[in-house]
Amino acid sequence: MRQSCIIAIMLMPLWGITSCGKFEAKSVAGFSGPVQKIVLDNCASCHAGGNAEGGFGVVDKPSEMINGGYIIPGNAADSLIYKKISTTPPYGARMPFGGPYLKPSQLEDVSTWINSMGSFTVTIKGNNLTTDPSQPQKVAEGETLIIETTPIEGFTISETIGGTCATGSWNGNTYTTGKIVADCEVELSAFGTFTVTATGSNLTIAPAEAQSIASGATASLTVTAQGGYTLSKDVGGDCPTGSWSGSVYTTGSIVANCTVSFAVEGQVTVTATGSHATFTPSAPQTILKGNTQAYVVTAASGYTTSSTVGGTCPAGTWSGTTYTTGPINSTCTVTFSATTQNPCPTVNPAISFASDVLPVMNTAGCTGCHNPDENDKAYFSTTNGGAPDYASITAGTNKQYATFIVKTGDPLSSWLYTKTTTSKPSGDRMPMGGPYLSESDQSKICNWIYYGANNN
Ligand code: HEC
Numbered sequence: 001m002r003q004s005c006i007i008a009i010m011l012m013p014l015w016g017i018t019s020c021g022k023f024e025a026k027s028v029a030g031f032s033g034p035v036q037k038i039v040l041d042n043c044a045s046c047h048a049g050g051n052a053e054g055g056f057g058v059v060d061k062p063s064e065m066i067n068g069g070y071i072i073p074g075n076a077a078d079s080l081i082y083k084k085i086s087t088t089p090p091y092g093a094r095m096p097f098g099g100p101y102l103k104p105s106q107l108e109d110v111s112t113w114i115n116s117m118g119s120f121t122v123t124i125k126g127n128n129l130t131t132d133p134s135q136p137q138k139v140a141e142g143e144t145l146i147i148e149t150t151p152i153e154g155f156t157i158s159e160t161i162g163g164t165c166a167t168g169s170w171n172g173n174t175y176t177t178g179k180i181v182a183d184c185e186v187e188l189s190a191f192g193t194f195t196v197t198a199t200g201s202n203l204t205i206a207p208a209e210a211q212s213i214a215s216g217a218t219a220s221l222t223v224t225a226q227g228g229y230t231l232s233k234d235v236g237g238d239c240p241t242g243s244w245s246g247s248v249y250t251t252g253s254i255v256a257n258c259t260v261s262f263a264v265e266g267q268v269t270v271t272a273t274g275s276h277a278t279f280t281p282s283a284p285q286t287i288l289k290g291n292t293q294a295y296v297v298t299a300a301s302g303y304t305t306s307s308t309v310g311g312t313c314p315a316g317t318w319s320g321t322t323y324t325t326g327p328i329n330s331t332c333t334v335t336f337s338a339t340t341q342n343p344c345p346t347v348n349p350a351i352s353f354a355s356d357v358l359p360v361m362n363t364a365g366c367t368g369c370h371n372p373d374e375n376d377k378a379y380f381s382t383t384n385g386g387a388p389d390y391a392s393i394t395a396g397t398n399k400q401y402a403t404f405i406v407k408t409g410d411p412l413s414s415w416l417y418t419k420t421t422t423s424k425p426s427g428d429r430m431p432m433g434g435p436y437l438s439e440s441d442q443s444k445i446c447n448w449i450y451y452g453a454n455n456n
């Protein structure tokens, strides 16, 4: 490739003869010789240090000129930098803008520099952190690459660098590679600390307390079955699976907070779930084979506990609110449920007439049409003449169609509710002409009636 060897020797005494041989095809004239002086003297005033005439402001940074597409390494003829200083710029003015222009020998120096330039691709890998840049970067030979890192929440940057690029240095969270002389990869990592909690009954675990483990490390636990029991080698919990060595269990590499649960032979686990029902104990229970497990079950407000129990455990018996499974011989589940007769869109026993129902009716303007004056037209009155009131609303049957305006405990027979829904019993949906009540406001009227239509 032309006289690139000679140029390399002249301009880059550091690389000398060996670099000439090593970088035969890509031998680089660096940026520290005559080219740097040409550029700084003739271009930097408009294209560096915060000045970016024509949108171009990195004439002092070869790697950024490459990544920005101003320089195509090894191809001066197609490099914008070179085209703009040549006698025939592709557009705009010849550079330096306004002249004096570069001498032919200087043009030759720049051309040679670009033609002999090597650029390498640096691939960036981040473990538990993000990097900027994150995409592979082209870096001019001998340059360094600056990488900003942001560790994920709770993680700390590791000073140790992986990959194949020359080692560089840290400044806070910013890493600067060593000089890039070949395609290479930088691997940056951050580490976190996680808690490993171990549980088990009829056995002792050492250490008994939760352990703090650096991400990627393992936790070791010594487990001893209590008298009469034999330790099971089956390990539960959500820590990565590990291995036993005698009575010492070592987890897999820890990457998150996790638990390990140990058991003695003959133990089974009972797990309960419930919908609209809560139960005690709520945590999975470890019991010995053949035993039963009792739960105290409470239905959610507005619901009644169903006596039918689902799941895979052997059927048991109820005694009041306590359910006791049959004898359990293998790990199983119990599922409690509760039912409601409440026909409202959502079940809510805690509705107040004064603070839930009245505001809905006031906002919807029911009184505007349902008052003593309009009574003939609207068939019932929500008021005695002022704001809606409890006595008027619950006064009983209507004048026209409805059997009940409010039938305590039975919202589906109560027109105060049904007339606000899409399944209105007759005539217009209320409020007449809309806008209609939201489902949640309909539900307030419905629940209020269902739970006693109280003056509360
Ligand atoms: C006195 C200020 C000035 C100097 C000195 C100068 N330029 Fe420019 N440069 C400009 C202006 C203004 C533009 C935009 C107009 C144009 O493209 O003609 C520009 C545009 C460019 C562009 C095109 C940028 C783009 O993205 O379109 C390149 C490349 C460039 N200059 C390179 C150089 C180089 C190399 C030198 C030194 C040899 C240099 N310039 C010296 C003012 C200057």
Ligand code: HEC
Residues within 6 Å of the ligand: 360, 361, 364, 365, 366, 367, 368, 369, 370, 377, 378, 379, 380, 398, 399, 400, 401, 402, 405, 415, 416, 417, 419, 420, 426, 427, 428, 429, 430, 431, 432, 433
């Ligand atoms: C714009 C006037 C207007 C508004 C506002 C209005 N209504 Fe009515 N309402 C009527 C008219 C007129 C009728 C009789 C015709 C019909 O049933 O479609 C009626 C009928 C009713 C009936 C049936 C009475 C019966 O015995 O037939 C109920 C219940 C009712 N409205 C409840 C309400 C509620 C609750 C609101 C507020 C959320 C409301 N209305 C808002 C005009 C209105």
